[in-house]
Amino acid sequence: MTALDAQPVAIADDAVPAEARGRRKRPRHVKGTRPGWFVYACLGVVLLASVFPFYWSLLIGSGDSYTIRDPNMSWIPGGNFFSNAAKVMNDPAVNFWVALWNSIISSGLIALSVVFFSTLAGWAFAKLRFRGSSWLLVFVIATMAVPTQLGVVPLYILFSDLGWTGQLGAIIVPALVSAFGVFWMTQYLRQAVPDELIEAARVDGATSFRTFLTVGLSAARPAASMLALFTFVSAWNNFFWPFIVLDRQNPTLPVALSLLQSNYFVDYSIVLAGVLLATIPLLILFVFAGRQLVSGIMQGAVKG
Amino acid sequence: MDWDLVRNSGTFVGFDQYATVLADPKFWTALRNTFSIFLLSTVPQLIAAVFIAAMLDQNIRAKTFWRMGVLLPYVMAPVAVALIFSNMFGDQYGIVNTWLGAIGLDPVKWHSNAFASHIAIATMVNFRWTGYNTLILLAAMQAIPRDYYEAATVDGAGKVRQFFAITVPSLRPTLIFVIITSTIGGLQIFDEPRMYDQYGTGGANYQWLTITLWLYNIGWGEWNFGRAAALAWILFLIILVIGVINLFITRNLVRDEGSRSDLTKAQMRAARRDAQASVAADRAASRTPAKEALR
Numbered sequence: 001m002t003a004l005d006a007q008p009v010a011i012a013d014d015a016v017p018a019e020a021r022g023r024r025k026r027p028r029h030v031k032g033t034r035p036g037w038f039v040y041a042c043l044g045v046v047l048l049a050s051v052f053p054f055y056w057s058l059l060i061g062s063g064d065s066y067t068i069r070d071p072n073m074s075w076i077p078g079g080n081f082f083s084n085a086a087k088v089m090n091d092p093a094v095n096f097w098v099a100l101w102n103s104i105i106s107s108g109l110i111a112l113s114v115v116f117f118s119t120l121a122g123w124a125f126a127k128l129r130f131r132g133s134s135w136l137l138v139f140v141i142a143t144m145a146v147p148t149q150l151g152v153v154p155l156y157i158l159f160s161d162l163g164w165t166g167q168l169g170a171i172i173v174p175a176l177v178s179a180f181g182v183f184w185m186t187q188y189l190r191q192a193v194p195d196e197l198i199e200a201a202r203v204d205g206a207t208s209f210r211t212f213l214t215v216g217l218s219a220a221r222p223a224a225s226m227l228a229l230f231t232f233v234s235a236w237n238n239f240f241w242p243f244i245v246l247d248r249q250n251p252t253l254p255v256a257l258s259l260l261q262s263n264y265f266v267d268y269s270i271v272l273a274g275v276l277l278a279t280i281p282l283l284i285l286f287v288f289a290g291r292q293l294v295s296g297i298m299q300g301a302v303k304g
Numbered sequence: 305m306d307w308d309l310v311r312n313s314g315t316f317v318g319f320d321q322y323a324t325v326l327a328d329p330k331f332w333t334a335l336r337n338t339f340s341i342f343l344l345s346t347v348p349q350l351i352a353a354v355f356i357a358a359m360l361d362q363n364i365r366a367k368t369f370w371r372m373g374v375l376l377p378y379v380m381a382p383v384a385v386a387l388i389f390s391n392m393f394g395d396q397y398g399i400v401n402t403w404l405g406a407i408g409l410d411p412v413k414w415h416s417n418a419f420a421s422h423i424a425i426a427t428m429v430n431f432r433w434t435g436y437n438t439l440i441l442l443a444a445m446q447a448i449p450r451d452y453y454e455a456a457t458v459d460g461a462g463k464v465r466q467f468f469a470i471t472v473p474s475l476r477p478t479l480i481f482v483i484i485t486s487t488i489g490g491l492q493i494f495d496e497p498r499m500y501d502q503y504g505t506g507g508a509n510y511q512w513l514t515i516t517l518w519l520y521n522i523g524w525g526e527w528n529f530g531r532a533a534a535l536a537w538i539l540f541l542i543i544l545v546i547g548v549i550n551l552f553i554t555r556n557l558v559r560d561e562g563s564r565s566d567l568t569k570a571q572m573r574a575a576r577r578d579a580q581a582s583v584a585a586d587r588a589a590s591r592t593p594a595k596e597a598l599r
Contacts, residue, residue: 035362043364046356047373050435053388054380056399060391068397145548147492149516150540153523153533237381239495240516244524254383254495261387261502268391275384282379290372297375297436298443 054279061085061273068268084273088260093248094274099256100281102168106252107235110175111228117177119224122185123216127198128208137186143179148240159245170245171252175235181227184300188223189216226296229289236282253278321534330510330518331535337422337506338514341497342490344426349434350482354475356434357441358467371442374435385428386499393424415501418511425512428496437482444478445471491543492516515539 060068062081067073089096124130125137155174156165164170193215201211239254246255257278260271286293325331360370377385392399393414401411414424448471456466494516498504505521506513515535523532 033363035359035364039359039362039364043356043359043370043373047370050374050377050431053377053385053392053431056392057384057388068391068394145488145543147488147536147540147543149492149519149536152519153529153536156523157529233379237383239381239383239498240520243498244520254381257381257383257387258499261499266502271387272391275387279380279384282381286372286376286379290375291368293378294368294371294375294439297439298446300440 054276057272057276057279060268061270061276063269065267065269080269081273081276084270085277087270088274088277091260094256094259095249095251096256096274096277098249099251099253100278102250103236103253104281106168106172107232109172110235111232113172113176114178114181114231115224115228118181118185118227119189119217119220120212121177121182122187122189123212123220125182125186126189127193127195127216137183140179140182144183152241152244155241156244165245166247166250168246168250171238171242174241175238178231181231184227185220185223189220192223193219226292226299229292230296233282233285233293317530321531322538325531325535325538330513331515331538333510334506334513334515334518337418337497337510337512338491338493338516340419340422341425341429341493341512341514342487344422345429345433346483346486346490348426349430349437349486350479352430353434353437353441353482354472354479356438357445358471360438360442361445371439374438376435377432378436380432382428382432382495383499385432386425386496389424389428389431389496390500393427415507416509416511418507418509421500421507421512425493425496425500429490429493433486437486440482441475441478444475448474488543491539494520 058077058081059073059075061084062077062079063073064078064080067078088094121140125133151174159165159170197215198211201215206214237254238252239258242252242255243258246252248255248259251259257271257274260274356374360367360374364370394401395411395413395415398414400414404411412420414420452470452474453466456470461469493514497506497512497514497517498520500512501507504517505525506517516539519532519535519539522528522535
């Protein structure tokens with residue numbers, strides 16, 4: 001299992017400076033010193049806590065509307081999950097399939113576009129010389145401290161003037177570039193591409209843009225795929241702005257979920273079946289890309 | 305601005321909207337709730353994250369499995385988390401009250417009691433973010449040079465002593481970073497309180513009304529855009545105080561990476577000399593304590 005160990009270095013290219021790689025050469029632990037059962041027990045409790053809500057939604061979502069009030073509730077899921085899920089899918093007030101499609105399209109487009117623009121901007125900040133570049137980078141980073149709430153009112157007025165309210169474009173267009181993405185790509189490209197490589201390309205007669213295409217893009221690939229992953233997850237889960245600007249005819253999945261609970265009488269077996277249904281796509285993503293998410297967070301932390 | 309939706313323009317009313325917001329008792333309730341939920345979600349979360357990270361930093365089996373396990377809640381949408389937990393924290397049939405009953409405690413009114421509702425909402429935030437912050441802290445722990453621990457072992461310090469004397473102080477910069485980012489996020493909390501009941505108005509007595517939730521209800525419930533924008537500015541000013549600190553920290557991080565692209569060649573040479581000198585000084589300074597520890 002240690003071979004699978006997702007260290008930050010796992011994604012490092014050959015372009016990473018030697019001292020960063022050398023750090024891992026020394027074994028971090030003396031061989032054979034495994035911790036005792038207590039550590040595993042504590043981690044087991046943590047794991048249980050992070051899995052339990054998923055299981056709970058399966059448990060309630062597979063019962064009927066009385067399961068939750070049953071004092072002798074069974075801890076084994078009942079047989080109603082598929083019929084509850086069908087109720088969610090067929091509920092005309094929720095528009096589940098529209099929501100699923102909207103979530104896939106908007107999150108996918110946002111992830112692609114953020115990666116595209118952030119790589120371009122990150123390359124410029126990291127490797128090109130232009131007047132005011134460091135000041136501009138500080139400005140971009142500073143915008144991360146500005147809350148979404150501040151822009152929401154003017155943005156809404158703008159989009160209702162354009163007639164975009166209720167349209168999917170209203171949630172895609174404001175998210176096409178992100179300050180975090182620019183910062184992330186700048187930090188990565190700065191250390192991943194040695195200046196000598198760029199000079200060599202210049203000597204060979206490559207234009208600035210050609211250098212970016214041949215040197216920059218290939219070096220940026222590991223960080224870009226992680227940025228795409230994180231952008232996708234956060235766009236998928238985003239609620240505040242889509243909830244404001246979209247309506248119930250054309251929701252994303254979180255907005256559709258909020259509609260499940262909006263009736264006076266809330267049938268939790270259906271609400272939680274819907275919750276599970278909306279989470280399944282991301283659980284599948286987690287199975288395939290969870291390791292990349294882990295190393296992405298750890299790598300981002302090292303660089304700040 | 306007193307915004308007119310029909311004319312789609314406004315009359316300038318000076319700072320009247322700000323005065324109205326600040327004079328409204330709901331503002332102070334929302335401010336109190338926001339800070340209460342923020343503290344209840346940040347403090348226990350970071351303490352737990354440090355300890356879980358310390359356990360993951362041990363030489364455990366199946367490292368990737370455990371790391372992925374703590375990160376699992378991160379992929380669930382906050383809305384989904386809120387729906388599950390508002391069910392678990394139900395006043396009447398919630399599983400949490402059933403558990404409390406099983407160990408002989410009275411059921412807690414998770415919705416009607418203000419403080420209890422803050423705990424429930426903070427639990428949702430903690431569920432989703434503890435694992436994420438754990439991994440950030442774990443990465444920082446792995447960057448601590450092992451020599452420190454070896455030196456401490458030679459000096460006879462036990463595991464617990466090493467944790468408090470080496471690990472925790474070394475995590476300080478990362479902790480500051482995590483605290484600031486979770487402050488900016490925590491003060492904007494909306495999804496969880498919005499979905500804590502089906503009405504989304506923050507409870508009958510505004511027990512869990514937060515600033516952003518109130519902003520939404522002013523702007524898109526009362527359709528009063530002018531007042532909503534005023535409230536957004538007040539929220540921004542509250543966050544700005546913390547954001548300024550954030551700016552300083554990120555700025556330093558960027559400087560450390562050191563692109564001096566806008567300098568002339570001579571300036572770069574001078575900077576390089578300075579950097580070499582300071583690195584040499586740093587090295588000399590950092591060597592001394594390690595030597596002393598080994599003696």
